[in-house]
Amino acid sequence: MHELSIAMSIVDLATEELERRGGRINAVHLKLGALSGVVKEALLSSYEMACEDTPLQGSRLVFEEIPVVIFCAQCQAQRTLSSVQWFCCSECGTPTSEVVQGKELEVTALEIQ
Amino acid sequence: MNPEPRLIEVRKNVLKQNDMVARALRERFRAAGVFVVSLVSSPGSGKTAFLEKTLTLLRQNFRVAALVGDLATENDAVRLARSQAPVKQITTGTLCHLEAAMVAKALEEEKWDLNQLDFLFVENVGNLVCPSSYDLGEDLRLVLISVTEGEDKPLKYPTIFNSADVAVVTKTDLADAVEFNWDAAYGNIQAVRPGMQVFRLSSKTGEGMEDYLQFLSARLAKLRSTVSV
Numbered sequence: 001m002h003e004l005s006i007a008m009s010i011v012d013l014a015t016e017e018l019e020r021r022g023g024r025i026n027a028v029h030l031k032l033g034a035l036s037g038v039v040k041e042a043l044l045s046s047y048e049m050a051c052e053d054t055p056l057q058g059s060r061l062v063f064e065e066i067p068v069v070i071f072c073a074q075c076q077a078q079r080t081l082s083s084v085q086w087f088c089c090s091e092c093g094t095p096t097s098e099v100v101q102g103k104e105l106e107v108t109a110l111e112i113q
Numbered sequence: 114m115n116p117e118p119r120l121i122e123v124r125k126n127v128l129k130q131n132d133m134v135a136r137a138l139r140e141r142f143r144a145a146g147v148f149v150v151s152l153v154s155s156p157g158s159g160k161t162a163f164l165e166k167t168l169t170l171l172r173q174n175f176r177v178a179a180l181v182g183d184l185a186t187e188n189d190a191v192r193l194a195r196s197q198a199p200v201k202q203i204t205t206g207t208l209c210h211l212e213a214a215m216v217a218k219a220l221e222e223e224k225w226d227l228n229q230l231d232f233l234f235v236e237n238v239g240n241l242v243c244p245s246s247y248d249l250g251e252d253l254r255l256v257l258i259s260v261t262e263g264e265d266k267p268l269k270y271p272t273i274f275n276s277a278d279v280a281v282v283t284k285t286d287l288a289d290a291v292e293f294n295w296d297a298a299y300g301n302i303q304a305v306r307p308g309m310q311v312f313r314l315s316s317k318t319g320e321g322m323e324d325y326l327q328f329l330s331a332r333l334a335k336l337r338s339t340v341s342v
Contacts, residue, residue: 017121096307
């Protein structure tokens, strides 16, 4: 369970932004890749804990879930994986380990009031 | 009246702090010409036995050292010290993974001269989930599974296998006893990380260690050929 450390990093990062901009944070928008190694549900409950007694208390975490996209050398095209247990081109079936996206763990925006 | 809520673009990697420290470590390792291997596996799959064997054999020709992470106890460091290589235990308390800053701190405390090392091993906390997100500045991430764990470990923990560079299947001396199906295990590793090199070996009997050690020395030579030490 490393989601609490992750949640605390998110709170730190958002607090830093808040100090520069002022206002109140309603929501933190997060890009979460299927290969980020972070479980959404665990992060949600950790986030609530991490926000306690900080300026982010009561704020929401808004997820944009990012599927894994690989590059197929055979098709010369990017393909979305349907399962992280099968790194193959969804069209031609060629195995590939070239990951184009899916590892994201990124704060993309803050909803400030 | 409160102003309307507005969305402000930020775009910041949540793990940027760790990534920055890892990047600095990697630069230091490169400059010193030391090849750094991190090891991840489930608890009990034989990381420490495997590392002890690796250190003992590599020490005959190379200068080696190891950092070993655990929640508590110095047991692993004591075991590894039998290899005669310099070993430092990192106890993480309740943390389920190593972070780059812990590696940096341990190196600072030990004051090892990286220029005097060929290989540095970093044994992560036994866990196939949490370590996947944290870059430690290593050149090679090695994921270890033992034949006693079953063939489907890679499918259950695809993220860590996908983040690793090479896999080792160990305890092959027990393979027959547990009816381990090598083809199935190999197929599962290739499903989650196509093209990954896989070594099969026994830390106990030493069978298969030679291929792995040759692979390491080739990687060290390659590193040294790209950076002048």
